[in-house]
Amino acid sequence: MSRMTEVSSLTGRLLVATPALADPNFDRAVVLLLDHDDEGTLGVVLNRPTPVGVADILESWAALAGEPGVVFQGGPVSLDSALGVAVIPGDEGPIGWRRVYGAIGLVDLETPPELLGAALGSLRIFAGYAGWGPGQLEAELEEGAWYVVDSEPGDVSSPKPENLWRAVLRRQRSELAMFATYPDDPSLN
Template sequence: MPKQSEFEITKGTLLIANVALQDPNFKRTVVLLCEHNEQGTFGLVLNRPLDLYLPDVLEEFDEWEAPLWLGGPVQTNTLHVLHTIGERIEGSIEVADGVFWGGDYEEIRELIRLKVLDKTNLKFFLGYSGWGAGQLEDEMQSGSWYLAKASQQVVFSEPHDKMWRRVLRAKGGDYAYIANFPEDPRLN
Protein backbone atom coordinates (compact mmCIF):
# COMPACT_ATOMS: atom_id res chain seq x y z
CA MET A 1 0.00 0.00 0.00
CA PRO A 2 1.46 3.41 -0.94
CA LYS A 3 2.29 5.83 1.88
CA GLN A 4 0.12 8.94 2.41
CA SER A 5 2.49 10.98 4.57
CA GLU A 6 3.17 13.64 1.92
CA PHE A 7 -0.35 15.13 2.21
CA GLU A 8 -2.70 16.23 4.97
CA ILE A 9 -6.48 16.25 5.01
CA THR A 10 -7.17 19.93 4.38
CA LYS A 11 -9.16 22.25 2.16
CA GLY A 12 -7.88 21.88 -1.40
CA THR A 13 -6.97 18.21 -1.05
CA LEU A 14 -8.26 15.57 -3.45
CA LEU A 15 -9.55 12.33 -2.00
CA ILE A 16 -9.04 9.49 -4.46
CA ALA A 17 -11.04 6.37 -3.70
CA ASN A 18 -8.91 3.32 -2.99
CA VAL A 19 -9.32 0.71 -5.72
CA ALA A 20 -10.83 -1.61 -3.08
CA LEU A 21 -13.48 0.90 -1.92
CA GLN A 22 -16.76 -0.66 -3.05
CA ASP A 23 -19.25 1.84 -1.58
CA PRO A 24 -21.33 2.72 -4.68
CA ASN A 25 -21.40 6.39 -3.60
CA PHE A 26 -17.62 6.63 -3.81
CA LYS A 27 -16.30 3.79 -5.98
CA ARG A 28 -13.51 5.23 -8.19
CA THR A 29 -14.34 8.79 -7.30
CA VAL A 30 -12.21 11.90 -6.94
CA VAL A 31 -13.50 14.27 -4.24
CA LEU A 32 -12.37 17.87 -3.79
CA LEU A 33 -12.32 18.88 -0.12
CA CYS A 34 -13.82 22.37 0.19
CA GLU A 35 -13.83 22.55 3.98
CA HIS A 36 -12.20 20.57 6.79
CA ASN A 37 -12.26 21.47 10.47
CA GLU A 38 -12.86 19.93 13.90
CA GLN A 39 -16.60 19.58 13.17
CA GLY A 40 -16.11 17.57 9.99
CA THR A 41 -15.42 17.68 6.28
CA PHE A 42 -17.31 18.90 3.19
CA GLY A 43 -16.36 17.85 -0.32
CA LEU A 44 -17.66 17.52 -3.88
CA VAL A 45 -17.28 14.45 -6.10
CA LEU A 46 -15.71 15.70 -9.34
CA ASN A 47 -16.31 12.78 -11.67
CA ARG A 48 -20.00 11.78 -11.39
CA PRO A 49 -22.12 13.52 -14.05
CA LEU A 50 -25.90 13.36 -13.78
CA ASP A 51 -28.43 13.02 -16.59
CA LEU A 52 -29.66 16.49 -15.65
CA TYR A 53 -28.81 19.98 -16.81
CA LEU A 54 -28.80 23.25 -14.92
CA PRO A 55 -32.12 24.51 -16.41
CA ASP A 56 -33.77 21.29 -15.15
CA VAL A 57 -33.36 22.55 -11.59
CA LEU A 58 -33.06 26.33 -12.03
CA GLU A 59 -35.27 27.87 -14.71
CA GLU A 60 -33.49 31.22 -14.41
CA PHE A 61 -30.39 29.54 -15.89
CA ASP A 62 -32.25 28.49 -19.05
CA GLU A 63 -29.70 30.13 -21.34
CA TRP A 64 -27.01 27.58 -20.46
CA GLU A 65 -27.26 23.83 -21.00
CA ALA A 66 -24.62 22.96 -18.42
CA PRO A 67 -24.51 19.41 -17.12
CA LEU A 68 -25.02 18.86 -13.40
CA TRP A 69 -22.70 16.72 -11.31
CA LEU A 70 -23.46 14.59 -8.26
CA GLY A 71 -21.44 16.19 -5.47
CA GLY A 72 -22.20 13.33 -3.13
CA PRO A 73 -24.99 11.47 -1.36
CA VAL A 74 -25.77 14.14 1.27
CA GLN A 75 -28.61 16.66 0.75
CA THR A 76 -29.01 16.02 -2.97
CA ASN A 77 -31.57 18.82 -3.08
CA THR A 78 -28.83 21.44 -2.55
CA LEU A 79 -26.87 23.14 -5.32
CA HIS A 80 -23.14 23.91 -5.11
CA VAL A 81 -20.79 25.52 -7.60
CA LEU A 82 -17.05 25.49 -8.35
CA HIS A 83 -15.50 28.08 -10.66
CA THR A 84 -12.24 29.83 -11.52
CA ILE A 85 -13.04 33.53 -11.15
CA GLY A 86 -13.56 34.11 -7.45
CA GLU A 87 -12.09 37.59 -7.63
CA ARG A 88 -15.17 38.60 -9.70
CA ILE A 89 -17.85 36.78 -7.69
CA GLU A 90 -18.75 38.05 -4.23
CA GLY A 91 -18.86 35.42 -1.52
CA SER A 92 -16.57 32.95 -3.29
CA ILE A 93 -14.17 30.92 -1.18
CA GLU A 94 -10.86 29.79 -2.66
CA VAL A 95 -10.52 26.07 -1.93
CA ALA A 96 -7.50 25.30 -4.12
CA ASP A 97 -5.16 27.37 -6.24
CA GLY A 98 -7.50 29.13 -8.70
CA VAL A 99 -10.55 27.03 -7.71
CA PHE A 100 -13.42 28.78 -5.92
CA TRP A 101 -16.51 27.43 -4.19
CA GLY A 102 -19.83 29.25 -4.06
CA GLY A 103 -20.57 32.90 -4.45
CA ASP A 104 -23.43 35.13 -5.52
CA TYR A 105 -25.66 33.19 -7.95
CA GLU A 106 -26.92 36.36 -9.68
CA GLU A 107 -23.33 37.34 -10.45
CA ILE A 108 -22.62 33.82 -11.70
CA ARG A 109 -25.72 33.93 -13.91
CA GLU A 110 -24.64 37.26 -15.41
CA LEU A 111 -21.12 35.96 -16.10
CA ILE A 112 -22.63 32.93 -17.85
CA ARG A 113 -24.80 35.25 -19.95
CA LEU A 114 -21.71 37.29 -20.86
CA LYS A 115 -19.87 34.03 -21.71
CA VAL A 116 -17.16 34.73 -19.13
CA LEU A 117 -18.03 31.41 -17.48
CA ASP A 118 -18.58 28.16 -19.35
CA LYS A 119 -18.11 24.43 -18.77
CA THR A 120 -14.31 24.83 -18.92
CA ASN A 121 -14.29 26.91 -15.73
CA LEU A 122 -17.62 26.26 -13.98
CA LYS A 123 -19.31 23.16 -12.53
CA PHE A 124 -22.64 22.86 -10.70
CA PHE A 125 -23.26 20.00 -8.24
CA LEU A 126 -26.33 18.54 -6.58
CA GLY A 127 -25.58 17.28 -3.09
CA TYR A 128 -22.24 16.94 -1.38
CA SER A 129 -19.98 14.49 0.41
CA GLY A 130 -19.81 14.97 4.15
CA TRP A 131 -17.98 13.40 7.07
CA GLY A 132 -18.56 14.00 10.77
CA ALA A 133 -15.80 14.89 13.21
CA GLY A 134 -13.00 12.32 12.92
CA GLN A 135 -14.87 10.16 10.39
CA LEU A 136 -12.64 10.94 7.41
CA GLU A 137 -9.52 10.46 9.53
CA ASP A 138 -10.83 7.00 10.46
CA GLU A 139 -11.45 6.20 6.79
CA MET A 140 -7.90 7.32 5.99
CA GLN A 141 -6.53 5.03 8.71
CA SER A 142 -8.44 2.11 7.20
CA GLY A 143 -6.95 2.89 3.78
CA SER A 144 -10.17 3.93 2.00
CA TRP A 145 -8.63 7.00 0.36
CA TYR A 146 -5.46 8.27 -1.27
CA LEU A 147 -4.62 11.99 -1.16
CA ALA A 148 -3.37 14.43 -3.78
CA LYS A 149 -3.15 18.18 -4.18
CA ALA A 150 -6.04 19.69 -6.13
CA SER A 151 -5.46 21.86 -9.18
CA GLN A 152 -7.66 23.87 -11.49
CA GLN A 153 -6.67 21.54 -14.32
CA VAL A 154 -7.91 18.44 -12.48
CA VAL A 155 -11.14 20.01 -11.18
CA PHE A 156 -12.30 21.16 -14.61
CA SER A 157 -10.76 18.40 -16.73
CA GLU A 158 -12.51 16.19 -19.23
CA PRO A 159 -13.24 13.40 -19.79
CA HIS A 160 -14.64 12.79 -16.33
CA ASP A 161 -14.69 8.99 -16.73
CA LYS A 162 -10.88 8.91 -16.88
CA MET A 163 -10.26 11.33 -13.99
CA TRP A 164 -9.72 8.66 -11.29
CA ARG A 165 -7.04 6.91 -13.38
CA ARG A 166 -5.41 10.20 -14.47
CA VAL A 167 -5.07 11.50 -10.92
CA LEU A 168 -3.55 8.22 -9.70
CA ARG A 169 -1.13 8.07 -12.64
CA ALA A 170 -0.03 11.65 -11.94
CA LYS A 171 0.95 10.59 -8.40
CA GLY A 172 3.35 8.08 -9.97
CA GLY A 173 4.96 5.03 -8.39
CA ASP A 174 2.60 2.40 -6.98
CA TYR A 175 -0.36 4.71 -7.63
CA ALA A 176 0.25 4.54 -11.39
CA TYR A 177 0.18 0.76 -11.10
CA ILE A 178 -3.08 0.87 -9.11
CA ALA A 179 -4.65 3.11 -11.78
CA ASN A 180 -4.48 0.19 -14.21
CA PHE A 181 -6.43 -2.25 -12.02
CA PRO A 182 -9.58 -3.42 -13.81
CA GLU A 183 -12.89 -2.30 -12.35
CA ASP A 184 -13.91 -5.93 -11.95
CA PRO A 185 -10.79 -8.06 -11.27
CA ARG A 186 -12.76 -11.23 -12.08
CA LEU A 187 -12.77 -10.10 -15.72
CA ASN A 188 -8.99 -9.84 -15.84
Protein backbone atom coordinates in the same frame (compact mmCIF):
# COMPACT_ATOMS: atom_id res chain seq x y z
CA MET B 1 1.61 11.42 0.94
CA SER B 2 -1.01 8.78 0.29
CA ARG B 3 -2.53 8.56 3.77
CA MET B 4 -2.99 11.12 6.52
CA THR B 5 -2.16 10.23 10.09
CA GLU B 6 -2.43 13.62 11.77
CA VAL B 7 -5.25 16.12 11.65
CA SER B 8 -4.24 18.85 9.25
CA SER B 9 -6.34 20.65 6.70
CA LEU B 10 -6.85 18.76 3.47
CA THR B 11 -8.92 21.58 1.97
CA GLY B 12 -8.26 21.81 -1.76
CA ARG B 13 -6.83 18.30 -2.05
CA LEU B 14 -8.38 15.28 -3.71
CA LEU B 15 -9.56 12.05 -2.17
CA VAL B 16 -9.22 9.25 -4.69
CA ALA B 17 -11.11 6.08 -3.79
CA THR B 18 -8.86 3.06 -3.45
CA PRO B 19 -9.91 -0.09 -5.31
CA ALA B 20 -10.69 -1.60 -1.88
CA LEU B 21 -13.30 1.03 -0.95
CA ALA B 22 -16.57 -0.91 -0.71
CA ASP B 23 -19.11 1.95 -0.49
CA PRO B 24 -20.94 2.10 -3.87
CA ASN B 25 -21.46 5.86 -3.41
CA PHE B 26 -17.71 6.29 -3.78
CA ASP B 27 -16.66 3.53 -6.19
CA ARG B 28 -13.76 5.04 -8.18
CA ALA B 29 -14.74 8.48 -6.90
CA VAL B 30 -12.53 11.55 -7.04
CA VAL B 31 -13.61 13.98 -4.29
CA LEU B 32 -12.47 17.60 -4.13
CA LEU B 33 -12.32 18.65 -0.48
CA LEU B 34 -13.90 22.08 -0.03
CA ASP B 35 -13.59 22.23 3.75
CA HIS B 36 -11.68 20.10 6.26
CA ASP B 37 -11.18 20.99 9.90
CA ASP B 38 -11.80 19.59 13.38
CA GLU B 39 -15.57 19.98 12.88
CA GLY B 40 -15.68 17.69 9.86
CA THR B 41 -15.14 17.52 6.12
CA LEU B 42 -17.15 18.56 3.07
CA GLY B 43 -16.37 17.80 -0.55
CA VAL B 44 -17.88 17.10 -3.96
CA VAL B 45 -17.44 14.07 -6.20
CA LEU B 46 -15.96 15.39 -9.44
CA ASN B 47 -16.63 12.37 -11.65
CA ARG B 48 -20.36 11.62 -11.32
CA PRO B 49 -22.21 13.42 -14.14
CA THR B 50 -25.98 12.97 -14.18
CA PRO B 51 -28.23 13.04 -17.26
CA VAL B 52 -29.84 16.26 -15.94
CA GLY B 53 -28.82 19.40 -17.79
CA VAL B 54 -27.88 22.53 -15.83
CA ALA B 55 -30.53 24.37 -17.86
CA ASP B 56 -33.18 22.02 -16.45
CA ILE B 57 -32.66 23.18 -12.86
CA LEU B 58 -30.63 26.42 -12.96
CA GLU B 59 -31.38 27.91 -16.35
CA SER B 60 -29.67 31.23 -15.62
CA TRP B 61 -26.34 29.44 -14.95
CA ALA B 62 -26.48 27.05 -17.94
CA ALA B 63 -24.52 29.26 -20.34
CA LEU B 64 -21.63 29.48 -17.84
CA ALA B 65 -21.40 25.76 -17.05
CA GLY B 66 -18.50 23.89 -18.62
CA GLU B 67 -18.84 20.81 -20.81
CA PRO B 68 -20.57 18.51 -20.30
CA GLY B 69 -23.30 20.99 -19.33
CA VAL B 70 -24.92 18.65 -16.84
CA VAL B 71 -25.40 18.60 -13.09
CA PHE B 72 -22.98 16.36 -11.21
CA GLN B 73 -23.91 14.25 -8.20
CA GLY B 74 -21.62 15.81 -5.62
CA GLY B 75 -22.25 13.10 -3.09
CA PRO B 76 -24.96 11.27 -1.18
CA VAL B 77 -25.84 14.14 1.22
CA SER B 78 -28.55 16.78 0.48
CA LEU B 79 -29.21 15.80 -3.12
CA ASP B 80 -31.89 18.50 -3.30
CA SER B 81 -29.35 21.30 -2.81
CA ALA B 82 -26.95 22.72 -5.41
CA LEU B 83 -23.34 23.84 -5.07
CA GLY B 84 -21.41 25.76 -7.70
CA VAL B 85 -17.66 25.29 -7.93
CA ALA B 86 -15.67 27.51 -10.26
CA VAL B 87 -12.07 28.18 -11.18
CA ILE B 88 -11.19 31.86 -11.27
CA PRO B 89 -7.56 32.71 -12.01
CA GLY B 90 -5.89 35.70 -10.39
CA ASP B 91 -5.76 37.24 -6.94
CA GLU B 92 -9.19 38.82 -6.66
CA GLY B 93 -12.45 37.02 -7.22
CA PRO B 94 -15.75 38.70 -8.06
CA ILE B 95 -18.67 39.24 -5.70
CA GLY B 96 -20.52 35.94 -5.30
CA TRP B 97 -17.40 33.76 -5.33
CA ARG B 98 -15.43 32.58 -2.27
CA ARG B 99 -11.92 31.18 -2.69
CA VAL B 100 -11.50 27.68 -1.26
CA TYR B 101 -8.00 26.81 -2.41
CA GLY B 102 -5.78 28.27 -5.12
CA ALA B 103 -7.98 29.29 -8.07
CA ILE B 104 -10.85 27.03 -6.93
CA GLY B 105 -13.82 28.53 -5.15
CA LEU B 106 -17.51 28.28 -4.34
CA VAL B 107 -20.12 30.25 -6.27
CA ASP B 108 -23.09 31.74 -4.46
CA LEU B 109 -25.84 30.56 -6.82
CA GLU B 110 -28.11 33.34 -5.49
CA THR B 111 -25.79 35.89 -7.13
CA PRO B 112 -26.90 37.10 -10.57
CA PRO B 113 -24.78 35.10 -13.06
CA GLU B 114 -23.92 38.23 -15.05
CA LEU B 115 -21.87 39.50 -12.07
CA LEU B 116 -19.56 36.48 -12.31
CA GLY B 117 -19.72 35.52 -15.97
CA ALA B 118 -16.73 37.49 -17.24
CA ALA B 119 -14.47 36.18 -14.46
CA LEU B 120 -15.35 32.49 -14.53
CA GLY B 121 -12.72 30.18 -15.96
CA SER B 122 -15.05 27.20 -15.56
CA LEU B 123 -18.17 26.36 -13.58
CA ARG B 124 -19.57 23.05 -12.46
CA ILE B 125 -22.89 22.55 -10.65
CA PHE B 126 -23.23 19.76 -8.08
CA ALA B 127 -26.38 18.30 -6.56
CA GLY B 128 -25.51 17.23 -3.04
CA TYR B 129 -22.15 16.77 -1.42
CA ALA B 130 -19.97 14.28 0.43
CA GLY B 131 -19.68 14.90 4.16
CA TRP B 132 -17.82 13.38 7.09
CA GLY B 133 -18.26 14.12 10.78
CA PRO B 134 -15.34 14.95 13.09
CA GLY B 135 -12.69 12.22 12.85
CA GLN B 136 -14.72 10.13 10.38
CA LEU B 137 -12.53 10.86 7.33
CA GLU B 138 -9.37 10.36 9.37
CA ALA B 139 -10.65 6.89 10.33
CA GLU B 140 -11.34 6.06 6.67
CA LEU B 141 -7.82 7.24 5.76
CA GLU B 142 -6.35 5.00 8.47
CA GLU B 143 -8.32 2.07 7.01
CA GLY B 144 -6.81 2.75 3.58
CA ALA B 145 -10.09 3.71 1.86
CA TRP B 146 -8.68 6.83 0.16
CA TYR B 147 -5.53 8.15 -1.46
CA VAL B 148 -4.92 11.84 -0.74
CA VAL B 149 -3.33 13.71 -3.66
CA ASP B 150 -2.92 17.28 -4.85
CA SER B 151 -5.65 18.76 -6.99
CA GLU B 152 -5.15 20.71 -10.19
CA PRO B 153 -7.56 23.44 -11.35
CA GLY B 154 -8.43 21.37 -14.43
CA ASP B 155 -9.82 18.56 -12.26
CA VAL B 156 -12.93 20.63 -11.50
CA SER B 157 -13.73 21.10 -15.18
CA SER B 158 -12.50 17.85 -16.68
CA PRO B 159 -14.33 17.46 -20.03
CA LYS B 160 -14.17 13.65 -19.61
CA PRO B 161 -15.14 13.14 -15.97
CA GLU B 162 -15.56 9.39 -16.51
CA ASN B 163 -11.75 9.19 -17.03
CA LEU B 164 -10.81 11.35 -14.02
CA TRP B 165 -10.09 8.52 -11.55
CA ARG B 166 -7.51 6.94 -13.86
CA ALA B 167 -6.12 10.31 -14.99
CA VAL B 168 -5.52 11.57 -11.44
CA LEU B 169 -3.80 8.34 -10.43
CA ARG B 170 -1.76 8.21 -13.65
CA ARG B 171 -0.21 11.65 -13.02
CA GLN B 172 1.12 10.69 -9.57
CA ARG B 173 4.88 10.38 -9.24
CA SER B 174 4.72 7.38 -6.93
CA GLU B 175 3.44 3.82 -6.77
CA LEU B 176 -0.09 5.26 -6.96
CA ALA B 177 0.33 5.65 -10.73
CA MET B 178 0.19 1.85 -11.04
CA PHE B 179 -3.37 1.79 -9.67
CA ALA B 180 -4.57 3.70 -12.75
CA THR B 181 -4.48 0.36 -14.59
CA TYR B 182 -6.44 -1.50 -11.90
CA PRO B 183 -9.24 -3.44 -13.66
CA ASP B 184 -12.86 -2.50 -13.08
CA ASP B 185 -13.58 -6.09 -12.06
CA PRO B 186 -10.42 -7.81 -10.75
CA SER B 187 -12.16 -11.22 -10.78
CA LEU B 188 -12.13 -11.09 -14.61
CA ASN B 189 -8.36 -10.62 -14.66
